[in-house]
Amino acid sequence: MSTPAIDVWPAERIEAQAPDPRTASAGLKLANPAVWPERGLDDGLLWGLCQGSGKKPYQVCVDLPGSAYKCSCPSRKIPCKHIIGLLHLWSRGDVGSAGPADFADTWRQRRAAQAARAAARASGQGPTPEQKASADARAARREQRMDEGLAELDRWLGDQMSEGLARAGVSDPSELRAMAARMVDAQVPGAAERLTVLSQVPRDKANWLATLVEGYGMLRLLIRAWQRRDELPDDLVDTVRTHLGLPVHAEDVLARPGIDDSWAVLGIRDLHQPLPSGRIVPIIERHVWLLGRGTGRWGLLLSFANGSPPPAGLVPGDQVDARAHPYPGRGQLRCACSQQQEARPLSWTPPAVGVAAARATWCEAVALDPWAEYHPVVVAGRLAVVRSGAYALTGDDAVLPVLGSDVTRRLLALTASSDDLTVFGELTAGGLVPLSVLDEGQVRQL
Amino acid sequence: MSGFTELTRSAAVGVNTRPLTADALEPELREALAGAPSSGPGLALDAAAGYATAHRAALPSPEATPLGLPPRTLRPVSNGLAALIRHQFDSSPPAHQAETLAALVARGLTVTPDLLLWAMRVFVSGDHSALVLDLMDERARALFAGHRQWGARIRRFSPEGPGRRAWGGETPEDRIAYLTWLRERDPAAALGLLSDGSWQQFSPQVRAGFIEALSTGLSPDDEPFLEDALESPDHVIRAAAARQLFAIPGSGLVRRAEALVRAHVTVHKRLLRRPQLICTPVAKGEAPERDWFDPGHRQSPPVARLLTAIERVPPHRRGQVIGLSGTELVEAEASCKGKPLDLVEALSASARIWHDTALAEALRQAAPDRPETIGALDEASRERLLVDSYDPPALTAFARLRPAWPVWLPAAFSLTVADAVVLVAGQPDRDEDCVDWASSLACCAPEAIPEVLARLEQASPLSRKQTDAVTGTSTQLRLRHDIIRAITEETP
Numbered sequence: 029m030s031t032p033a034i035d036v037w038p039a040e041r042i043e044a045q046a047p048d049p050r051t052a053s054a055g056l057k058l059a060n061p062a063v064w065p066e067r068g069l070d071d072g073l074l075w076g077l078c079q080g081s082g083k084k085p086y087q088v089c090v091d092l093p094g095s096a097y098k099c100s101c102p103s104r105k106i107p108c109k110h111i112i113g114l115l116h117l118w119s120r121g122d123v124g125s126a127g128p129a130d131f132a133d134t135w136r137q138r139r140a141a142q143a144a145r146a147a148a149r150a151s152g153q154g155p156t157p158e159q160k161a162s163a164d165a166r167a168a169r170r171e172q173r174m175d176e177g178l179a180e181l182d183r184w185l186g187d188q189m190s191e192g193l194a195r196a197g198v199s200d201p202s203e204l205r206a207m208a209a210r211m212v213d214a215q216v217p218g219a220a221e222r223l224t225v226l227s228q229v230p231r232d233k234a235n236w237l238a239t240l241v242e243g244y245g246m247l248r249l250l251i252r253a254w255q256r257r258d259e260l261p262d263d264l265v266d267t268v269r270t271h272l273g274l275p276v277h278a279e280d281v282l283a284r285p286g287i288d289d290s291w292a293v294l295g296i297r298d299l300h301q302p303l304p305s306g307r308i309v310p311i312i313e314r315h316v317w318l319l320g321r322g323t324g325r326w327g328l329l330l331s332f333a334n335g336s337p338p339p340a341g342l343v344p345g346d347q348v349d350a351r352a353h354p355y356p357g358r359g360q361l362r363c364a365c366s367q368q369q370e371a372r373p374l375s376w377t378p379p380a381v382g383v384a385a386a387r388a389t390w391c392e393a394v395a396l397d398p399w400a401e402y403h404p405v406v407v408a409g410r411l412a413v414v415r416s417g418a419y420a421l422t423g424d425d426a427v428l429p430v431l432g433s434d435v436t437r438r439l440l441a442l443t444a445s446s447d448d449l450t451v452f453g454e455l456t457a458g459g460l461v462p463l464s465v466l467d468e469g470q471v472r473q474l
Numbered sequence: 475m476s477g478f479t480e481l482t483r484s485a486a487v488g489v490n491t492r493p494l495t496a497d498a499l500e501p502e503l504r505e506a507l508a509g510a511p512s513s514g515p516g517l518a519l520d521a522a523a524g525y526a527t528a529h530r531a532a533l534p535s536p537e538a539t540p541l542g543l544p545p546r547t548l549r550p551v552s553n554g555l556a557a558l559i560r561h562q563f564d565s566s567p568p569a570h571q572a573e574t575l576a577a578l579v580a581r582g583l584t585v586t587p588d589l590l591l592w593a594m595r596v597f598v599s600g601d602h603s604a605l606v607l608d609l610m611d612e613r614a615r616a617l618f619a620g621h622r623q624w625g626a627r628i629r630r631f632s633p634e635g636p637g638r639r640a641w642g643g644e645t646p647e648d649r650i651a652y653l654t655w656l657r658e659r660d661p662a663a664a665l666g667l668l669s670d671g672s673w674q675q676f677s678p679q680v681r682a683g684f685i686e687a688l689s690t691g692l693s694p695d696d697e698p699f700l701e702d703a704l705e706s707p708d709h710v711i712r713a714a715a716a717r718q719l720f721a722i723p724g725s726g727l728v729r730r731a732e733a734l735v736r737a738h739v740t741v742h743k744r745l746l747r748r749p750q751l752i753c754t755p756v757a758k759g760e761a762p763e764r765d766w767f768d769p770g771h772r773q774s775p776p777v778a779r780l781l782t783a784i785e786r787v788p789p790h791r792r793g794q795v796i797g798l799s800g801t802e803l804v805e806a807e808a809s810c811k812g813k814p815l816d817l818v819e820a821l822s823a824s825a826r827i828w829h830d831t832a833l834a835e836a837l838r839q840a841a842p843d844r845p846e847t848i849g850a851l852d853e854a855s856r857e858r859l860l861v862d863s864y865d866p867p868a869l870t871a872f873a874r875l876r877p878a879w880p881v882w883l884p885a886a887f888s889l890t891v892a893d894a895v896v897l898v899a900g901q902p903d904r905d906e907d908c909v910d911w912a913s914s915l916a917c918c919a920p921e922a923i924p925e926v927l928a929r930l931e932q933a934s935p936l937s938r939k940q941t942d943a944v945t946g947t948s949t950q951l952r953l954r955h956d957i958i959r960a961i962t963e964e965t966p
Contacts, residue, residue, distance in 0.1 A: 039956075040557030053564040057949050062941075081938075186515035192488030238478070241485045242529060245522025252523075345553065387533050394531040412538035420538040427538050435591065441617050442587035446545040457530045470553075472586075 034072055034092050035370060042115045044343040045095070047105045047333070055112025061122050067114065068126025074118055075132035078110045087131040088114050091139065093370055095341035098135050106333075170215050174272070177214020178251045181207065185244050185251075193240055201227040218273030222247055246399060266357035271399045276355055281364045286351035288367075289320035291327060292374050293346040294406065294452040294471060295463030316342055317404050317452070317463070318352065318363075319378055326404050327352045327363040344464050345471040346371040359396030361404070377469060380408040380450045384424035390455040402454035406466065411440070411447040421451065421460065429459030436462065439474045443467065477503060478525045481518060489518050503528075548584040548611035555960040556586040562957060563592055566950050569881060569917055572602045574957055579608040581965040590614065598623050607631065626651040641667060646680045649673060653687045661691030665699060678708035685714040692721050701726060704764040712764065720786070720827060730761050731786035732795045738780055741797045741806075749798060751808040753815055756780045777810055784817070785824035789833065800825075800833035804840045818844050825850030843871060848878035857884040864890045866897055873907060881917055888918035892929040895947075899933040899940045908935070912943035916950045923955045 046052035058078065065085065067076035072092045077085040080101065088110045089098040097107040107115075117123055128136065184207055204227035211220035226243040229236050253260065253268045260268070270276070299313040318327035329342070342348060350368040354360065381389065386407040393403035409421030409428065419430040419437050430440065430451075440451070443465040452471070453462040464473045477499040484494040495513050496504050503524045510520040551559070563571055575593060578584060585593065593606045607627055610618065615632075618624045622645060629636040630651035640652035649672075657664035665688070673684045685703055688696055696718065703715035704727070719727040734756055742750040755776030766779055787795050798806060800821070808815040818841050825834040826849055834850035838859060841847050848856050860879065863871045872894060883891060895912050898904040918926050930948050935941040 038554045038557070039561070040553045043557045043560065049560075049564050053561060056561050056565060056953070057946065060945050060949060062945060182519075185519055189485055189515035189518040190488055190490045192486055192491060194486040195488065237482050237486055241482050241522045242526035244485075244519060245524070245526035248519040249523040249527065252520075387535075390533055391531045394527065398527045398530070411541040411543070413541050414536040414538045416536075419541070420536060422538050422540075427535050429534050429536060438591060438617060439587045441541065441543060442546075442590065442614055444546075446613075447541050447543055455533075457533070459533060474587075 035372065036119050037115060039119060041343060042112060042119060045107055046112050051105055051109050051112060054109035056116055058109055058113025059116030059120065061117065064117060066129060067117065067123050068128065069118065069123050070126065070128045073128055073132055073136050074114060074123065075128050076114045078113065086110050089132045089135045090115060096139065173214050174216050177211055177216050178219065178254055181211060181219060181247065182251045185248060193237060216272050218271045219247060219250065249398060263358040267359060267397050270357045270360060278364050281353045281355050282366050284353050286353040286366060287320065287323055287325060288351050289322045290347055290349050291318040291320055291352065292376055292378060293342045293344050293348065294319055294378065295344050296473065297454060297461065297463055321376055326361045328361045329365065330362050342371055344473040345374050347374040347376065359393060359400060374471060377466065378406050380406045382424040383407060383409045383421050383428045384426040386428055386455065387426055393455065402456050405455050406450060406452050407460065408450045411444065411449060431456065431459045431461050436474060440465065443472045443474060481521050481525065485518060489515055494518050543616045544612045546611055546613045548582065550584050550586045551964055555964060556589060558953065558957050558960060559585060559589055562953050563589065566953060568596065570950065570954055571596065572605060575605040575609060577958060577961050579605055581961060583961065583964060584609045584611065594624060603627065623647060630655050646676045646683065650683050650687050653684060657687060657690045661693065662695065665696055668699065678710050682710045682714040685711065685718060688718055692718060694722060697722060697725055727765060728786055728788065730765060731783040732791060734761055734783040735787055735795050739796055749802055749806045751806045753780055753808060753810040755810060756783065781820035785820045785827060789828050789830045800830055801836040804836040819846055822846040822850050843874055845875050845878035848875060853884065857887050860887045861890050864894065869894055869897065879914060883914065883918045885919040885922045888915065888922035888926055889929065891915045892926040895944065896929055896933045899935045899944055902936050905937055905939045908940045909943040912947040916947045920954065920958055923951050927951055
């Protein structure tokens with residue numbers, strides 16, 4: 029099979045794929061032709077055999093247009109160092125055209141079969157009546173468990189309010205964690221996550237009681253919305269289902285109408301999710317924010333990984349032609365992409381709003397979705413400092429607090445060429461989480 | 475009292491204890507909750523939902539003052555070059571990182587902010603910290619003016635200097651910065667600062683930094699202070715003081731050494747034969763104990779004292795003190811208590827201390843296989859000697875001079891080392907040499923990198939260790955090469 033022209037990935041793009049700096053570094057060391065006795069590129073499929081310490085070489089495959097990876101090594105990281113090494117080798121021109129080895133061809137065929145099945149689902153070849161009946165029964169059972177679980181949570185919240193949150197033994201972290209675990213059993217992971225976050229609010233924090241009261245209030249609102257779902261508009265019910273943590277299958281989303289556009293990648297944020305046990309958890313939630321050049325619509329690619337960040341695929345400063353299929357729900361920006369083309373450098377300056385408009389944007393986001401945790405914005409303002417030493421953006425007689433550590437503040441100040449800057453970030457209830465600076469026609473990730 | 479305050483108070487002790495009624499809430503919320511429970515925990519939770527939603531929508535609006543940093547004046551490198559540098563910072567030795575930073579500084583470029591923060595952590599002290607300072611433009615310097623470790627250095631190089639308050643600053647860096655700045659302007663006043671003794675509170679390593687700061691404007695006036703420093707129980711401080719004393723012409727330390735040499739070395743000039751040096755050991759107590767801070771010589775203490783005294787005699791004083799020039803000393807037959815005395819090490823040290831190239835060249839000719847003689851040579855002579863030492867296939871002489879290799883290998887010698895690595899990588903019992911030489915080769919001359927890489931391609935390593943050594947060095951060299959090329963391309 030021939031190898032069509034594929035733009036070679038620059039080093040920084042390969043680096044962005046690595047789940048952590050250690051893997052990036054180890055991968056670079058493996059970018060040595062001597063340890064790759066066989067390698068080749070065929071129709072977007074990059075493959076190679078990497079001679080590791082063992083007798084059998086590792087089998088490495090990369091689907092370049094799809095940014096998908098496979099390696100036979102035991103590492104749980106995706107992509108692993110072998111994949112990064114092969115990508116660097118290709119980037120340097122040390123991989124020539126060659127038909128795939130058997131293992132690579134098998135992988136390609138398997139992926140093609142999976143894509144065909146997904147396409148069949150998307151084109152309306154739905155499940156059989158038996159399959160549908162079975163799925164409906166499962167959904168009904170789940171809803172019943174959720175009904176029972178949320179009713180129990182409502183009673184528990186009421187009991188807490190009756191007995192008092194500051195009384196000894198009431199609403200201590202272990203109690204909150206126990207209720208979170210109960211919500212996991214009731215298949216309401218969204219409620220479990222909210223309880224877990226509340227369990228981690230330090231009791232010596234000045235306003236912990238107010239935080240707890242408001243947290244209980246947001247849970248109450250979620251419970252009530254679920255209980256009265258028959259009276260609410262469909263899109264708001266979808267929003268409620270999202271916040272309760274009901275899964276939406278990507279293939280169902282891809283079957284919905286999509287928005288064709290050229291999408292600018294403006295920022296990435298990695299979040300560590302808490303677990304009900306209260307342990308420090310290596311589950312990472314990655315936000316990749318897209319802004320459609322033609323439509324002006326936002327899109328959020330959300331991905332999860334256990335232990336190390338999911339591969340970036342797209343990095344800030346990229347632009348990619350794709351069809352974005354929005355997830356259901358009012359005020360929801362999450363989407364799944366199809367027909368994604370090869371990313372290329374962004375050559376566009378996204379429009380920015382002023383500080384006052386950014387504040388208004390957040391109000392609108394909360395009005396659409398009262399449980400919204402974040403909302404994207406490109407905002408132009410002037411860097412300022414508040415009494416605590418934290419930064420803020422000022423402009424239009426308004427102030428927007430900037431959140432983040434000392435390091436984030438320094439990065440923000442240094443990345444901007446002057447105090448007047450344009451920032452892309454996530455608006456949250458506390459202020460703006462800056463993710464990148466739009467400077468001199470470039471998206472500079474913080 | 476606001477409705478929310480009323481709600482949190484009731485929630486704190488429990489609505490059973492402190493009942494909450496709708497009357498306590500704001501009218502807007504009361505209206506929104508029409509149809510909800512009018513009291514009890516249900517009302518409290520519904521009110522909490524209302525307040526939480528309202529509070530979430532209303533972003534904080536703190537008072538803020540302009541940050542007021544000057545605009546950026548240095549352009550950061552591209553994302554592509556930054557990615558390469560990031561790899562180097564993560565995987566290569568500090569010497570390579572410093573090379574990259576120096577190349578950027580020389581071309582008026584700077585690194586991306588994350589790399590600048592990284593460099594500030596890695597090169598927080600030592601010679602390379604000046605490079606980090608050069609990577610900062612006015613914007614960065616203003617941002618870090620209050621930084622605990624970097625603030626002092628930044629202020630030192632600011633037009634107005636660090637200011638007298640820096641001497642009472644929290645960190646020794648603040649104090650050293652002020653001392654250095656003042657020394658450049660008023661050496662006596664700087665020396666006077668040290669008389670308050672406050673610098674003695676710091677660790678020996680830091681205290682040595684205070685002494686090093688006196689190197690500008692040294693004069694005999696500094697000698698009493700430096701002589702006192704020779705009394706320190708800490709070697710690092712005594713060594714720092716001695717370095718300064720050597721730079722003061724006719725200092726007491728040098729004069730005492732000369733007196734000992736006069737007393738313990740007798741020269742017999744012989745016709746048609748090499749001069750003879752009859753030496754006697756220097757007993758304990760013959761000179762102040764503080765003078766013997768350098769335990770470098772492998773001789774017994776009395777002989778080591780004698781050798782140390784010989785090396786401290788300045789070149790222009792050897793004729794008067796010993797009666798022989800440096801070249802004649804190299805040729806002389808030296809003995810101590812009837813046994814031959816090896817002067818090569820002491821004379822090599824003397825050549826290094828006093829930058830005596832004539833003595834260094836004489837030593838090289840007299841003892842070409844002694845690595846210590848090479849360190850005192852000028853760079854060109856040293857490189858020539860190292861290249862000439864290449865003696866395949868055994869590489870015995872080549873290996874013997876390994877201690878004299880400089881950290882940064884000159885171009886011609888880089889190729890020699892590459893050949894040597896290729897040679898030993900094919901020999902089963904030379905893992906150690908292969909690993910050591912390959913590691914050193916990673917610091918080859920930049921212009922030699924392509925050829926070194928090409929030569930390393932010829933290596934056929936026999937063991938895992940050899941493979942790792944050759945592969946690791948090749949990777950580091952490719953990275954250096956890519957970075958140097960990218961910096962050249964990005965130079966405005």
